[in-house]
Amino acid sequence: MFSLQPRGYVSQFWSWGSPILALLLTAAIAGAIFAFMGRPPLLTVYTFLISPLFAPEGLANLAIKAAPLILMGVGLSLAYKANVWNIGTEGQFTLGAIFGGGAALALPDATSWAVFPAVLIAGITGGMLYALIVAWLRTAFNANEILTSLMLAYIAQYLLIYLVTGPWRDPMGFGYPQTAMFSDTADGPRVIEATNLHFGIIAAPVIAILAWWILGKTSFGFQLRVLGQAPRAARFAGFSENRLVWLSMAISGGLAGLAGVFEVTGTQGQLTTTISPGYGFTAIIVAFLGRLNPAGIIPAGLLLALTYLGGDAAQINLGMSNAITGIFQGILLFCLLGADVLILYRIKWRKSAGARA
């Protein structure tokens, strides 16, 4: 048997060792599941986690999938640092796509350079306004933001379905639930011509570094951290909790909206009912795996992006369901939360003869 003993301090080693341990455990557990399914475990884990990197355009696809995860993970890390538990980024992502997509659809023939920035701003606004509903409910009625933000995520999905099957459906689209294609101008420029490498892949790391600076070096970042670590001290210092809730929701929602508009303009070119494979929820894992540190969120976002590619690779090469993406993500979060115990506790092994404490 073993027992857990409080360390009495925060282990820096395990703060960063825990995600790595969690990843190794997850790979082992996934391998065991594959073996149980009668698959060769090593080959399957290789196909899932390694092979996508060497596939044609593997790195480009990785960057495209990582961009929304990093953008949203960064926004969440700021909010979570302040103990503001926005878990509805999926909905804010969707509203960003709807607002940005709506702006693109409203300007089908415009060719000005200003169209794309306008589309991006519309997307940010959409995500931000949607998140501010949550901030308003919390500050005005003390409603728990975990519940309200999650419920609003489902409302957003149905709003999207309504729009693309109803008023915004492409009249030339043979009845498919999709809008007309956006104009090339509204889709924005590419990092490399003739690829779908949109500028979100540049924006994501830049914003991550900016957020790292804000959190560590500015008064605003300091206020977020104080509110999260000692709310009473924040009040003592005169930092307004309500103001910080509004701001952190606005930032995390705005970045989710930005992720959404980059996704639909950059990779899809139209709105459909399935614009996100759960990026908003995966971003929560990214935020925690990156230790709520915007600098750590970049590698975490890349890793979780890999699980999406791995799911596709396993489906194509091994004929498995791409549901293993979700399974892998779930096991990873589970292992991470478990391994995080080591940050505050040490494991003490004891002789089995002893009585349990």
Place this chain on the structure above:
Amino acid sequence: MTTPLLQLNGIVKQYPGCLANDHVDLTIDRHQIHALLGENGAGKSTLVKIIYGVVHPDEGSILWQGERVTITSPAHARRLGIGMVFQHFSLFEALTVAENIALGLDNPKDRVNLRDRIIKISASYGLPVDPDRTVHDLSVGERQRIEIVRCLLQNPKLLIMDEPTSVLTPKEAETLFTTLRRLASEGCSILYISHKLEEVRALCEAATIMRAGRVVAQCIPAEKTARELASIMISADLKPAHERRPAPTVGLPRLVLNKLTLRATSEFGTSLKSISLTVSGGEIVGIAGIAGNGQGELMDALSGEILAGKPETVLLDGKPAGHLGPYDRRKLGGCFVPEERNGHGAVTTMSLSENAYLSAHLRGALSKLGVINHRRTNTYAASIIERFDVRTTGPAALAKSLSGGNLQKFLVGREVMLDPAVLVISQPTWGVDAGAALAIHEAIIALAAAGAAVVIISQDLDEIFQLSDRIAVIAAGTLSEPVPVAEASLERIGLLMGGSHTASEAPAHV
């Protein structure tokens, strides 16, 4: 002569840095209502926890009905026949009275016919409670009755009541006394913890008075005046005004409170009732009082963590500030040191440098355009550490790595060095060693000498008498008229602390 119900001999309990019980003896006879008197921090709670099995003594013996016992846990204490009603109740608001009582019973068999037994007991002891009502709807007095009924169901021989009347209205308290007398007459002894002297005199047949971990007197309360009890309870060896600083040159009023009234925000909070006070530059005003009489609320109302409503209720250097939060009050020259260091005055998980920034960023100009000036912040933290001799590795050390006294020096230093117009300190030297306390006292005196108005809220009367020019007492949310320290006698302050508001007008009354 029968054997006493409970006899404690030479109980010692040592906590790190604090001898909570120093060879304490206590004897409770059958049928007796026995008062345990003492200031906060006198060691009452520790002693009671030892009797109830929550804490185990380092030394000493416990005789229960003449037999030596080691009380291992509260459940063991209850089996012996010891029940306890805590000051703060542990009830589930969403459940009914009967459900709450059922949850608190150790033995599942006790739950049989519980509802009927509750009705029977509550009727026979004059403790009306309806077993089917949800706790949510009940008053504080009714909730306390639930806790008492819960204890009585187990037929206790000793009932411990921890400051039971602190949450009751006078009428509810009267009802409680009737019940307690009745219980005692039927053979259940009562250990009654309080610092309300009149109450103890009226109710209790015997009293043990503690101070600084030791028993300082055992007496029959009815034979003593409240004044005598107060002087035993509060350190009698207090030296009035030793090494007084020269009488200050009093300047203009810098802090003014005009009929500050605040409704308590929580069930266990204290409402502030029309508090008025004027503190001038160069002056130190001490506010004495027993914990929980509104000190926390007063501190929050002064610092702006709770807004006082009308702007004119609080004037800082003549400017209305009642409607301003902590940030704007600092702008007007107010600096504050709250009682609780951990998580209130300081963020323990952050560095000293970050903690310096916490409240000093405005007056210390530690940021520019919203960006933290790390160099200035570190320099400021280092200067506090140097001037106040804070024992630490440097500005990068985490606040929680410091001892309580060193962190307190840092927090006091953080505010004092901002050159405030008004400084309010709650418990300046709580849990601080003598050397650090001296440093803090010197800093406070120097600040006042430089022209600041200083308010000290403290339970330590030595400290209050030593530092203050005038002394006021807060009791049940009301602040007494401040008296110059030369005219303040220990007895008078002690009586005011015990809640006798008539003390100054009619001392002969007691």
